[in-house]
Amino acid sequence: MSTMALGTRTGLRGFPTLLGTETRLWLRDAGTVFYAVVFPTVLIVGLGLAIPGMREPITDAPEPWLGITPIAFYGPVALATAVASIALTTFPSYVATFREKGVLRRLSTTPMRPQGLVLAHLVISLGALLVAAGLAVVVGGIAFGLPVPASAGIVLLSFVLCVLSMFGVGAVIAALTPRATTANAFGMLIYFPMLFFAGMWTPGPVMPEGVAEVARFTPLGAATQAMNAGWFTGDVPGLQLVVMAAWSAVLLPVASRYFRWS
Amino acid sequence: MTSPAPATGALSETATGPVVEVRTLRKSYPGPRGAGRKVAVEDVSFSVAPGEIFGILGPNGAGKTTTVECLAGLRTADAGQVRILGTDPQQHPEAIKDVVGVQLQEAELSPRITVREAMRLFASFYEDPADPDELLALLDLVAQRDVRFSRLSGGQKQRLSIALALVGRPRVAILDELTTGLDPAARRATWDLIERVRDSGVTILLVTHFMDEAERLCDRLVIIDHGRVVAEGTPAELIEQVDAERTVVLRLAAEDVTRAVAALDGLPEVSGVAAAGRRVEVTGSRRVLFAVVQALAAHDVVPDDVATTARTLEDVFVHHTGRPYEEPAADAITKGARS
Known part of the structure; x- marks a missing residue:
């Protein structure tokens, strides 16, 4: 039927243009770019240089910590920060702004689905956090000689699950908040406790046992504990991996099911 | 006014059938916090012929935007039928999006996107888009090509919004309150533009709360009030229907006023005489002007000035609803029933 051909649509025609345009617009926002991409590196370099003793090898702790410089514990924390900054703040804020400003509604009247815009921002966010994480590890490695992970596979698996579970949290915020200010408020409300449980202020073995017990059931706490295990001991962090998988399995479908398109 | 509905669900290629058909449309929204549902559209029917500028006119909250949102496939109606080019946008929202261009109220773009980027982006969504540069020239936006959305003036944003609605070469363009917030010169320029777009073969559905805009621009229109159609026709037809009563305004020499009022009051053609200073307003039947002059x-009273007052769509609204039409300030539009 030639008449139907008029209305036939691919749903994502124009997606490459959309992704390219949104990437340019994303990069134009200097504040977001700094916070999302550069902040984790600044964190690890700043702590390493500013706090005395960070670069002195530990002499008074048992294996596996003996001989490791304390700044090394900030390797996993920096990776977790890279994921959390983008998943909890920039991504939900962008999506909520699109909803608030009527951009999603406007797209609904064109052959491009509004889902395409959310997808484009997931791609941009993933790209940005990979750059942020890579930058932090490389610069940290050069500046402070971070140790090579005992098990790169466990670190990588932990990182992937960290991304999935944290984007689960971010996506639920993005799905449900009507306004950008609300999205930012919820994001920040969760961001700092998450960083606390990730060990921002008590990294690696410094975290008190009681806090660590709670932290391993939060997505970001489980992520740094799992990455610590992979990085410094090579043990399989079974509980932490299951915790992150469980958060992902619950939050991502919830976000998808309850996403408000207008 | 009703035409037979096309039998198929496919986009109709015929040039004679209605481009847009709405029949007994009804749409309500849930009230806040479980309160009773608010009916936005009670009962609306109309049909739009190819190549028309068709107006949906009514005060704020009358149900205009809800009606076109159902047409654009953004909302699902509670009851009634909606067809665009023979296709039901409720059932096949994807089928109409290549051929219907929509300019929405309160829809913004990313603040950092430039005019040129926005045009390229929206053009990429369509199968056979118009040339973005040509459209920008038509809409007088060439000088703003590299300006970011956040730095455009209200009129420039509005023109860009129209350009984006047209970039997919639509056969139907739905324009919602397109001159709200524009200064008088920009409004007139926009009206000329809409006529040029119509002349290029696009059927236009124009939503407005401005009486003068509807009167100036629309080939036909419906007036909607409280979710119902209260009148339908060409602006001239609508005005003629309520034009039973005429008004003549005289300006007289001060010493003639009392004499003239006495002479006019009580004439069979005259139903009312009101004097204010030297100004005398006489209302009456269609022949009131002849009676007054005679x-x-x-x-032997020679007036300095005689004027008959022109009827407008405002009189049509008053006639059908029994209350005055209050046009809100252009920058103080409040939206009801928005989720």
């Missing part, structure tokens, strides 16, 4: 001539 009576003044008989009393």
Whole structure:
């Protein structure tokens, strides 16, 4: 039927243009770019240089910590920060702004689905956090000689699950908040406790046992504990991996099911 | 006004059938916090012929935007039928999006996107888009090509919004309150533009709360009030229907006023005489002008000025609803029933 051909649509025609345009617009926002991409590196370099003793090898702790410089514990924390900054703040804020400003509604009247815009921002966010994480590890490695992970596979698996579970949290915020200010408020409300449980202020073995017990059931706490295990001991962090998988399995479908398109 | 509905669900290629058909449309929204549902559209029917500029006119909250949102496939109606080019946008929202261009109220773009980027982006969504540069020239936006959305003036944003609605070469363009917030010169320029777009073969559905805009621009229109159609026709037809009563305004020499009022009051054609200073307003039947002139001539009163007041769509609204049409300030539009 030639008449139907008029209305036939691919749903994502124009997606490459959309992704390219949104990437340019994303990069134009200097504040977001700094916070999302550069902040984790600044964190690890700043702590390493500013706090005395960070670069002195530990002499008074048992294996596996003996001989490791304390700044090394900030390797996993920096990776977790890279994921959390983008998943909890920039991504939900962008999506909520699109909803608030009527951009999603406007797209609904064109052959491009509004889902395409959310997808484009997931791609941009993933790209940005990979750059942020890579930058932090490389610069940290050069500046402070971070140790090579005992098990790169466990670190990588932990990182992937960290991304999935944290984007689960971010996506639920993005799905449900009507306004950008609300999205930012919820994001920040969760961001700092998450960083606390990730060990921002008590990294690696410094975290008190009681806090660590709670932290391993939060997505970001489980992520740094799992990455610590992979990085410094090579043990399989079974509980932490299951915790992150469980958060992902619950939050991502919830976000998808309850996403408000207008 | 009703035409037979096309039998198929496919986009109709015929040039004669209605482009847009709405029949007994009804749409309500849930009230806040479980309160009773608010009916936005009670009962709306109309049909739009190819190549028309068709107006949906009514005060704020009348149900205009809800009606076109159902047409654009953004909302699902509770009851009634909606067809665009023979296709039901409720059932096949994806089928109409290549051929219907929509300009929404309160829809913004990313603040950092430039005019040129926005045009390229929206053009990429369509199968056979118009040339973005040509459209920008038509909409007088060439000089703003590299300006970011956040730095555009209200009029420039509005023109860009229209350009984006047209970039997919639509056969139907739905324009919602397109001149709200524009200064008078920009409004007139926009009206000329809409006529040029119509002349290029696009059927236009124009939503407006401005009486003068509807009167100036629309080939036909419906007036909607409280979710119902209260009148339908060409602006001239609608005005003629309520034009039973005429008004003549006289300006007289001060010493003639009392004499003239006495002469005019009580004439069979005259239903009312009101004097204010030297100004005398006489209302009456269709022949009131003749009666006034003859009576003044008989009393040798020579008026300085005689004017008949023109009827407008505002009188049509008053006639059908029994209350005055209050046009809100253009920058103080409040939206009801928005989720």
